[in-house]
Amino acid sequence: MQLGEFKVLKKENNARRATLMTHHGPVQTPTFMAVGTKATVKAMTPEELKDVGTQVVLGNTYHLHLRPGEKLVKKMGGLHKFMNWNGPILTDSGGFQVFSLSQLRNMSEEGVEFRSHLDGAKHFISPEKSMEIQMDLGSDIIMAFDECLKYPATPEEIKKSMDLTYRWLLRSKAAMTRKESLLFGIVQGGLQIESRKYSLDQVTSVDLPGYALGGFSVGEPIELMHEIVKEVGPMMPENKPRYLMGVGTPLDLILSVDSGIDMFDCVMPTRVARNGTLYTWQGKISIKRNEYKEDSGPLDPECDCYTCTNYSRAYLRHLFLSGEILGSRLNTIHNLHFYMSLMKKARQAIEEGRWKEYRDFCLTRFIKRDEKLT
């Protein structure tokens, strides 16, 4: 396969089983990408990431720009070598974090001036700067620089923002000159179907190797996102990967694959793992609960990950209550394995023409269970 090629191998309704070729090898979709914000997926080695089935690691442009800085990473041979990950890397544009983490933002047509959340130092990111950072990092999949709108926003704000995001996309494309990288455009448009379609038309008018849906997970009701993805997902170009940014729960993933989405990323499985919340095929578990105190069984009897194979719930509870690093590690391994396994089974189901069956199985499991949970 050629760099950037996206081959749809099988379809069932809107769900797709496909392969995307990157400079660091093929990615089998649908896929969940592990978030490695600061050049490390928290608590995990690259070998462990491979073991749980990770194909793509996501790096955060905003964080890496502030520390250690993309120039340093470039000098050290790029992000792959720096963090010892030889699989594909996707970097975000920095836009989302500039708008959510930084202080004292100053927006203009040119870009965004902001102060670092680390030390208050002034920084400026424009589409050109974002491309430069991501190219210096040596990213395989580079995201266009977009404005991430607050929620809720007025129709006027949304329109203005989409138009700016479009102009920034054109500048991103002009500035992204690295042959080994693929540039993905980001569809914005808030939480209205009509504005989403408007942004989709704008963004897909630019020929790119992939397109993403951004601007979700900003505090909106989750049903609204599902509704929009269900409508907009299938409208996205058939022959290009579709990436739903920053999403989500196992339920979100299954519903979105059903709407034709191919790629996902989310901090949730790793973040909640460190807080003792674990995804299992029987629902979510809070490992600190007293009921697991003397529970000698595995976290998830239906799971074959390293954690479930070797440790008891009682031990995981003890590690969590004792604040032990190994607790964060074992929990993260399990949650990532769960997500990767969820997607692997989805790929197999689509290949074998039983996607709907698998989807419904997952829905029964996750909807029932999620409602019970705190």
Add this chain to the structure above:
Amino acid sequence: MQLGEFKVLKKENNARRATLMTHHGPVQTPTFMAVGTKATVKAMTPEELKDVGTQVVLGNTYHLHLRPGEKLVKKMGGLHKFMNWNGPILTDSGGFQVFSLSQLRNMSEEGVEFRSHLDGAKHFISPEKSMEIQMDLGSDIIMAFDECLKYPATPEEIKKSMDLTYRWLLRSKAAMTRKESLLFGIVQGGLQIESRKYSLDQVTSVDLPGYALGGFSVGEPIELMHEIVKEVGPMMPENKPRYLMGVGTPLDLILSVDSGIDMFDCVMPTRVARNGTLYTWQGKISIKRNEYKEDSGPLDPECDCYTCTNYSRAYLRHLFLSGEILGSRLNTIHNLHFYMSLMKKARQAIEEGRWKEYRDFCLTRFIKRDEKLT
């Protein structure tokens, strides 16, 4: 070999190369034991412990008694199964922590009443209770319950404490009824050669499979410890393992092996690793230092551990400054590998009749370098 057998394979001056048989297999000495206070060697999996060359893991009776409790551990199949470590485990008696960590102690002939540093709850440990806890944990090497004296202490205080420790040793021996476990006695006696000899006579008058030197690392000048170990080490029974508790730096280990010591444990390599201090064959390193910012070389060019094989100093510095768990992990792997490797080389050197050469090589490296360090 039979359980508890200690076979000295080779000697060079006072340094010994030997094998101790435990219920979970043989231990090759001299050896450094990794401290796994709360049923986990901080930041490490059992597989990683094996990879760096760990033979014995040490569990802390005080901590495990308070949380999760030895009865729970026993119910879960014992400490080995609970923490998934199938090699030998040594447990301390709880004495050291009762005297250093707990509050409101109330000492009597019977034992020590104290309040937990976790929740202030009242607990009582006696020789019998300590044995019961360690037997419940399923420890391979059980330490007698001793009084750990404060430093400095008067000759009267030392005498009184040694006599109490001796009476507690007799009670420990009577209470330690688990056939699979080996009971080690602890020589106390403060920092006077004469009182150490007095305690040594007392303790070795009880026939046991091993003897330890306790009561060091309590704030005394390190030269004083070296002097006493040099004198007392070779006086300990020839045909039994000699364990120097809670010690120490690489230099301490080499000097003590030279004084006939076989076994060591210390939190130092794991604790300082998490604070970014790393032992290398070129001396100690503080990874946060600015000089490593753009250093693409390995932590220790003379080391073949996982960390040194795969990561740069620049990356380790970045992980440390970012507070990333992977930083603690990679640093711990390296430091433990360094300690285990130091002891492995010592075993090889003694076997091959070049102990003095190896010792002097180490001294040149560590004495020179240690003086430079902060």
